[in-house]
Amino acid sequence: MDIGVIGVGRLGICFALLLDAGGHRVRASDIRTNYVAALNRREIVTTEPGVAERLREAKNITFTTDTREVLQNSSVVYVMVATPSAADGSYDISAVERVVQDVEESDFDISGKFLVIGCTTNPGDCQRIQDRLRDRGVHVLYNPEFIAQGSIIRDLQNADMVLIGGEDSDVMDCYKLVYNDIQVTTPNVHTMSLTAAEMVKIGANCFLTTKISYANMVGEVLIRSGLAEDVDKALTAIGQDSRIGHKYLRYGFGYGGPCLPRDNRAFAACAKKVGLDFPLGTIVDQFNRDHTQFLAEYFISINPNQRPYYMRAISYKPDTDIYEESQQLALAEHLLSKGYTVIVEPCAKMPAEIRQDLKDRYKTLVFAERKTIDDYIEIPV
């Protein structure tokens, strides 16, 4: 099948490469000209496992800056452009709107094509898009991904759940077949209205932020009770209850990165739009930040001699180049601002501008390999 992917950033490139491997002819577009040229040379700079290799091996994929070319030549078109957070916590979908405008302005027959929104949108956005494109005969579907940075390809291939929002059950059934091609395991597929699916996407991540915060809260109570040694045992016992489960129930850093904090706030913004307060979301968000403060106080309390701290990574997840809302970075900054020395393993994946900015702001930040230092307190990441 001819499939298009519009927006081949962190998520879109992984998805496009899996479609290629699934035997489809893939046309992918992005607005970054140099990036597109590099992709066509089969070169990519990424920390995502498997992407560079798959790109080199890909047979049926081409990259372009021309959205129109993708729209015209594909039966199914995925939209995976960025949707940054707006000031009120909702998603700014202006990049999606630009694609929708391209569809509206297309001067070729576009009826019967599937426009699959894979980026995170606000509840109600996809229905509005469907209403705008109804006269053109385009079927709009919402099909977000539940994946983690650092394992995007593996997570896409082994989804627990595939979520499809749409207006027409026959269209959704037909679309399921395309999705099956990228799966290694057999996921449970859930179909529902566009708006309900948008709510499920952010609602699910909101539950995860709550669960992570709950584990950290239990950990804090035990630590303050002098039971630091028992934190892992306690949480393992709680997670053993199958109604609760072990996943995301570990004590450690608060959540960060480009998805969980934003989805948590977006769910609260969505509740507000329908006249409801969602205090849980707000409290979890605040707790997450307070927890980093708690961690800073804890690590200071076990360091009366002011030894340097060592952290293997300060990105939000080790081995990624993502520093957005990183609680590891926030902890390092708490300690640095109190005058402590923080030694961080030099990492080629850290963008040069972030490294320089941190070095300019904190004179006691040191980039050094662990093997070159002999006296430190390790903060596990």
Ligand SMILES: NC(=O)c1ccc[n+]([C@@H]2O[C@H](COP(=O)([O-])OP(=O)(O)OC[C@H]3O[C@@H](n4cnc5c(N)ncnc54)[C@H](O)[C@@H]3O)[C@@H](O)[C@H]2O)c1
């Ligand atoms: N990365 C993830 O792990 C992840 C997980 C779940 C959901 N999402 C969602 O997927 C979407 C994309 O996320 P991402 O992390 O890949 O973002 P990204 O910023 O890495 O990639 C977005 C890409 O879209 C391109 N783009 C922007 N406007 C465009 C246009 N009009 N036409 C073509 N290309 C355009 C950008 O140049 C960029 O390459 C977001 O809505 C995000 O919330 C991402």
